[in-house]
Amino acid sequence: MMLEQALKKWFGFTDFREGQKEVIEALLKQQDVFSMLPTGTGKSICYQLPALLAEGITIVVSPLLSLMEDQVQQLKSKGIKQVAALNSFLTEQKRKEVMASIHHFKLMYVSPEMLQQPSVLTLLRSQKVSYFVIDEAHCISQWGQEFRPDYLRLADVRKQLGTPPCLAITATATKDVQDDIKRRLRLHEATNIVYSVDRPNIAMMVERYHSTKEKLQALITFVKNLKGPGIIYFSSRQWTEKISYALREAGIDKVSHYHGGMSNEDRILIQQQFMEGQLSVICCTSAFGMGIHKPDVRFVIHFHYPTQLASYVQEIGRAGRDGRKSIAILLYSQEDKGIPRSLLDLELPSEQEIDAYIQAVMNVSRLTKEQEEQIRIISGGSETSWRQLKYLLEERGIMKGTEVRRFSADAIKAELRNHVSQRRAEKQQQLTEFERWIHSYSCRREKLLAHFSEALQSRPPHCCDNCGVTYQSYQKRKEEGEEKKSDWKTILAQLFHQSEGGAS
DNA sequence: CGACATTGATTTAAATCAATGTCGGTGCTTTAAT
Numbered sequence: 156m157m158l159e160q161a162l163k164k165w166f167g168f169t170d171f172r173e174g175q176k177e178v179i180e181a182l183l184k185q186q187d188v189f190s191m192l193p194t195g196t197g198k199s200i201c202y203q204l205p206a207l208l209a210e211g212i213t214i215v216v217s218p219l220l221s222l223m224e225d226q227v228q229q230l231k232s233k234g235i236k237q238v239a240a241l242n243s244f245l246t247e248q249k250r251k252e253v254m255a256s257i258h259h260f261k262l263m264y265v266s267p268e269m270l271q272q273p274s275v276l277t278l279l280r281s282q283k284v285s286y287f288v289i290d291e292a293h294c295i296s297q298w299g300q301e302f303r304p305d306y307l308r309l310a311d312v313r314k315q316l317g318t319p320p321c322l323a324i325t326a327t328a329t330k331d332v333q334d335d336i337k338r339r340l341r342l343h344e345a346t347n348i349v350y351s352v353d354r355p356n357i358a359m360m361v362e363r364y365h366s367t368k369e370k371l372q373a374l375i376t377f378v379k380n381l382k383g384p385g386i387i388y389f390s391s392r393q394w395t396e397k398i399s400y401a402l403r404e405a406g407i408d409k410v411s412h413y414h415g416g417m418s419n420e421d422r423i424l425i426q427q428q429f430m431e432g433q434l435s436v437i438c439c440t441s442a443f444g445m446g447i448h449k450p451d452v453r454f455v456i457h458f459h460y461p462t463q464l465a466s467y468v469q470e471i472g473r474a475g476r477d478g479r480k481s482i483a484i485l486l487y488s489q490e491d492k493g494i495p496r497s498l499l500d501l502e503l504p505s506e507q508e509i510d511a512y513i514q515a516v517m518n519v520s521r522l523t524k525e526q527e528e529q530i531r532i533i534s535g536g537s538e539t540s541w542r543q544l545k546y547l548l549e550e551r552g553i554m555k556g557t558e559v560r561r562f563s564a565d566a567i568k569a570e571l572r573n574h575v576s577q578r579r580a581e582k583q584q585q586l587t588e589f590e591r592w593i594h595s596y597s598c599r600r601e602k603l604l605a606h607f608s609e610a611l612q613s614r615p616p617h618c619c620d621n622c623g624v625t626y627q628s629y630q631k632r633k634e635e636g637e638e639k640k641s642d643w644k645t646i647l648a649q650l651f652h653q654s655e656g657g658a659s
Numbered sequence: 660c661g662a663c664a665t666t667g668a669t670t671t672a673a674a675t676c677a678a679t680g681t682c683g684g685t686g687c688t689t690t691a692a693t
Contacts, residue, residue, distance in 0.1 A: 305688095367662080390684065391683045392683085445685095459683090493683085
């Protein structure tokens with residue numbers, strides 16, 4: 156009773172959605188929680204409500220600055236003012252203000268990197284931390300090792316904060332990823348609140364082509380005919396621009412592109428225009444997606460495919476958040492087999508990078524930021540490679556802060572090379588599994604769920620190409636006449652899905 | 660792996676072709692020293 160009242164008071168809802176109450180009750184009992192809730196169930200309320208009910212401050216680790224800003228805005232618009240994000244958006248002045256008035260806040264959004272700042276950690280240590288929350292927790296597993304190692308340091312941060320109850324929450328994680336998250340966060344006795352990743356209203360198709368040219372032709376036809384709005388994924392920035400231009404040339408308007416190399420202003424602008432319907436097709440890299448809560452995306456097309464099935468599931472999951480009929484189409488051509496393979500290679504340090512870094516570190520007893528930067532520039536390694544290697548050395552007790560302990564260079568070189576080549580093999584294995592899914596002739600939904608250690612409960616009416624789905628019923632409505640016949644079917648199907656979504 | 664650009668060698672001395680090189684994604688943080 157009391158929880159419903161609190162929900163009504165702060166958020167204006169009368170009922171909880173699937174899973175929310177379970178998570179909240181477990182947190183209130185001071186349990187650690189791992190939770191996987193389907194997209195669109197309101198994951199943030201799971202920690203916002205306990206945060207408001209608790210004494211002290213709740214720390215929410217979030218992967219993107221834009222996500223933090225979004226959440227803070229949303230809460231403020233509901234009249235909840237004791238919220239802040241502590242990040243590099245803030246001017247130094249503002250940041251000092253926030254830090255000085257830390258005890259006023261109930262919720263504080265931070266990046267994992269920010270939690271490595273000694274000043275921030277010291278400040279938070281002086282507070283009573285009610286909960287430690289990791290939003291989009293799959294980032295720990297997906298980004299932690301190669302891209303953002305500070306995600307792997309969160310367990311230590313939590314310990315320093317007095318080990319408050321922890322919530323790790325995400326929408327998509329395979330069994331392996333779930334285990335990895337719990338292991339990395341040292342959540343050995345977490346309460347698991349896990350629901351299906353299946354999205355019955357998203358049909359899946361794979362279309363094969365002999366060449367990229369053919370594929371481009373097909374893409375134009377799809378985009379011309381499919382009911383939008385839609386998202387098209389690419390694995391290169393250049394391609395997003397090129398194809399967005401090509402689509403406009405082909406007479407499709409309201410198309411633009413989005414990738415990580417664009418300025419912040421452009422990115423925000425494009426995102427807003429898409430949200431508000433001024434744009435209906437976005438050609439983008441994987442930079443576009445997290446934090447895009449547009450409910451009526453009708454199609455997601457992959458012009459290039461990502462490096463693993465889990466990423467694919469996340470990306471197609473941006474369709475049909477309103478529960479209505481949507482479609483995911485992967486355009487396959489043998490010609491782009493090399494792209495995901497090269498991307499995998501790119502994210503791991505080369506043997507030369509390993510050797511150069513170890514050699515450089517071996518010759519110093521302290522490694523300051525400037526030294527590190529110099530070494531990096533001279534030996535030409537990538538920023539992410541250095542960060543990975545630095546983390547690996549820390550993990551092995553060789554580095555601590557700027558301090559370097561003595562070690563046997565040859566042994567460590569061999570160990571790191573070995574470690575990296577194992578990671579490479581794991582990643583290649585995941586890619587192969589995904590490719591097997593792409594080339595499969597049996598039900599895609601069943602296979603996808605099997606990858607997430609789930610069994611298909613009931614086959615939805617529009618399942619996948621291997622179950623007979625074609626893209627015809629996802630086309631724009633044509634003028635009058637013959638289309639009317641299929642219309643009532645479409646409407647029925649939509650109603651059916653809606654009520655299904657609402658009841659569960 | 661493969662598309663595309665650049666370089667180099669050849670003959671049609673201004674254009675052609677082969678060989679070689681390059682590029683392909685995700686984000687946070689910038690608090691020097693006296």
